[in-house]
Amino acid sequence: xxxxxxxxxxxxxxxxxxxAVLTYGxxxxxxxxxxxxxxxxxxxxxxxxxxxxxxxxxxxxxxATPFIIQRNKSYDEQLTINRAAKHYHEIFGAILHIGxxxxxxxxxxxxxxxxxxxxxxxxxxxxxxFLDQQARRLNLLGGSQxxxxxxxxxxKKIPDIAxxxxxxxxxxxxxxxxxxxxxxxxxxxxxxxxxxxISNTLFKYKHASKKIVFCGGVSQNISVKNHLEKITGYxxxxxxxxxxxxATGAALC
Numbered sequence: 001x002x003x004x005x006x007x008x009x010x011x012x013x014x015x016x017x018x019x020a021v022l023t024y025g026x027x028x029x030x031x032x033x034x035x036x037x038x039x040x041x042x043x044x045x046x047x048x049x050x051x052x053x054x055x056x057x058x059x060x061x062x063x064a065t066p067f068i069i070q071r072n073k074s075y076d077e078q079l080t081i082n083r084a085a086k087h088y089h090e091i092f093g094a095i096l097h098i099g100x101x102x103x104x105x106x107x108x109x110x111x112x113x114x115x116x117x118x119x120x121x122x123x124x125x126x127x128x129x130f131l132d133q134q135a136r137r138l139n140l141l142g143g144s145q146x147x148x149x150x151x152x153x154x155x156k157k158i159p160d161i162a163x164x165x166x167x168x169x170x171x172x173x174x175x176x177x178x179x180x181x182x183x184x185x186x187x188x189x190x191x192x193x194x195x196x197x198i199s200n201t202l203f204k205y206k207h208a209s210k211k212i213v214f215c216g217g218v219s220q221n222i223s224v225k226n227h228l229e230k231i232t233g234y235x236x237x238x239x240x241x242x243x244x245x246x247a248t249g250a251a252l253c
Contacts, residue, residue, distance in 0.1 A: 006023055031247075059071045127218070156184075196227070203234075
């Protein structure tokens with residue numbers, strides 16, 4: 001590998017850091033991620049241990065990335081997400097991004113020209129952080145990933161859980177446990193409630209294409225994806241790099 005042949009893309013979100021290394025030929029040669037728990041510098045140092053810095057010529061970051069990280073270029077997060085989606089997918093009508101504390105739906109016309117974006121409010125309900133919080137309340141050591149896996153095991157009735165508010169959700173979780181619902185049913189109820197909240201917030205209008213690219217940390221939650229497809233009638237497409245769109249898109253830009 002020639003010196004200065006690679007570009008490092010970094011996306012520091014509210015709960016985690018995502019990193020992608022691309023060649024000038026736009027090939028991804030390395031990706032990595034970790035939860036930073038507010039310790040961004042330490043988390044980044046850990047990730048950089050797995051990269052040969054001598055082969056990095058440019059550093060591109062998303063706008064939310066703190067300035068302790070030196071960079072050549074900084075890009076709007078929505079721009080990087082759109083850029084990555086166009087790199088991976090030739091046809092789509094929208095991009096659904098659900099991160100740690102925010103979610104959004106960007107719409108495109110039939111030629112993939114950008115139309116606009118709808119966002120959630122400042123409340124983190126319906127995001128990855130919300131699922132992480134509920135996983136802790138359920139004593140799931142594997143966090144939201146374990147919550148998703150247990151939800152997929154459920155085939156029974158799900159309890160009603162108020163996922164629009166973390167305080168109400170706590171009360172509903174207690175009631176569901178008292179009523180004898182299994183952990184799988186409760187997890188599935190949480191995923192359904194989150195999907196319904198996202199649908200009510202973002203999918204008020206019809207879109208040109210049935211295909212919607214799904215990215216961000218929650219895109220790895222197949223239970224949420226399945227519920228979204230049933231509720232909205234759209235096909236949500238996930239690829240192997242869906243959690244790295246911010247970092248990959250920054251490098252591509």
